[in-house]
Amino acid sequence: MGLGFQVTFDAHDPARLAEFWAVALEYELQPPPPGFESWEQFGRQIGLPEDRWDAFSAVMDPEGEGPRIFFQRVPEGKTVKNRVHLDVNVSQRGLALDKTAERRQIIAEHVERLKALGAAYVREVDEPNGYCIVLQDPEGNEFCVQ
Known part of the structure; x- marks a missing residue:
């Protein structure tokens, strides 16, 4: 069996892209870790600065078979055609x-x-x-x- 992987997208608005791709792939938004009611609660617990709480989002295959798709906020915009799609x-x-x-x-x-x-x-x-x-x-x- 090959190695597992995730696909990572750079984004201006990770939450919006995660919501879009959840529908596109029939995935679901990744829930916060067990024991946390929200990602904000998790971020606070691990000491993540509040201005970074919306810097990440992810979607997952509800069957657990497809790769996780991770979205991370970056300051620069997209400037060229995708080399991977x-x-x-x-x-x-x-x-x-x-x-x-x-x-x-x-x-x-x-x-x-x-x-x-x-x-x-x-x-x-x-x-x-x-x-x-x-x-x-x-x-x-x-x-x-x-």
Whole structure:
């Protein structure tokens, strides 16, 4: 078995991106550690300065199988195209490969949900080796919905 990993996003607003990606991936926001009712309570307990309480957020696969996605506040903005991006595979749940119309409908519905949360449409990719819609999350990170 390979090593576990998490994916880390630099962000201006970690909480907003975490909420967006929780919907995009059908993940859930990571709850505070056991024994703490909130992340603020945890931050206070470990001596984290109050201005850093909103500097981090994370989402997790509710089944515990996918990687944790971590969002950390950074001062600089995004300036170039992503060198790595996520592919969100919404159309591969139990559909045969020949169900093109159904797959595209599932993709379109998920894209509309994400646009309502602040995603921006970039382009549609329709090639012999696959179909997807490229979007940007609320902070401009590109990803594909397929």
